[in-house]
Amino acid sequence: MKRIPTDLPDVWIVEPKVFGDARGFFMETWNRRTFADLGLDVEFVQDNHSRSRQGVLRGLHYQIHEPQGKLVRVTSGEVFDVAVDLRRSSPHFGRWAGVTLSGENQRMLWVPPGFAHGFLVVSPAADFLYKTTAYYAPEHERCVAWNDPDIGIRWPLDDEPALSAKDRIGTPLRLAEAYA
Incomplete structure (x- = not known):
């Protein structure tokens, strides 16, 4: 596996070794020792799977208490995936x-x-x-506005996205509960 940096030092891409031939492919998506060697020595407690249609935007979600680390991937289709630093003490x-x-x-x-x-x-x-490092705790879930101009995410959109009710009323970053 290979660790690839992003624009945020604590967020990174993991590129697994894929072994393929005419029959298909095999890849390891989680191995605690391998990930620990990459710098990710965590315990995952929950796996989640969602299916969405084109134009669906989910987020920007976080849990203010019992925060979750997430190792995310797509098994079919394609998404534009985003992480936003909500740590007030962070230079980012x-x-x-x-x-x-x-x-x-x-x-x-x-x-x-x-x-x-x-x-x-x-x-x-x-x-x-x-995979998540903490259990889902709906009472602690928060949502930052996906289109907050203070964050300025450049979503690859031509039209308005399909949003859930909670995502339509996401909080602007300047008013959002954040981490210390």
């Missing part, structure tokens, strides 16, 4: 990193605790899988 507070994840490029993204996370489906549909 309010900055974002975005990467394309797809079933074809087979890359993963590590989004550490202290970051909001979201993605936009850019293919006809996408299956999105992620």
Whole structure:
């Protein structure tokens, strides 16, 4: 596996070794020792899988208490995946990193605790899988506005995205609960 930096030092792309031939491919998506050697020595407690259609934007989500680190990947389709630093003590507070994840490029993204996370489906549909370091705690879930001009994410959009009710009323960064 290879660790590739993003614009945010704590957020990084993981490129697995893929062994392929005429029959298909094999790749290891999680191995605690291998990831520890890359600098990610964490315990995952939950796996999640979502399927979304083109134009769906999910996020920017985070848990203000019991923050989750997320190792995310796409098994089919393609998304534009984004992490936003919500640590007020960070020199990168309010900055974002975005990467394309797809079933074809087979890359993963590590989004550490202290970051909001979201993605936009850019293919006809996408299956999105992620491991978390803390359990989902809906009472602590928060949402930063996906289109906040203070963050300035350059989403690859032509039209308005399809949003959930909670994502439509995301909080601007300047008013959002953030981490110390």
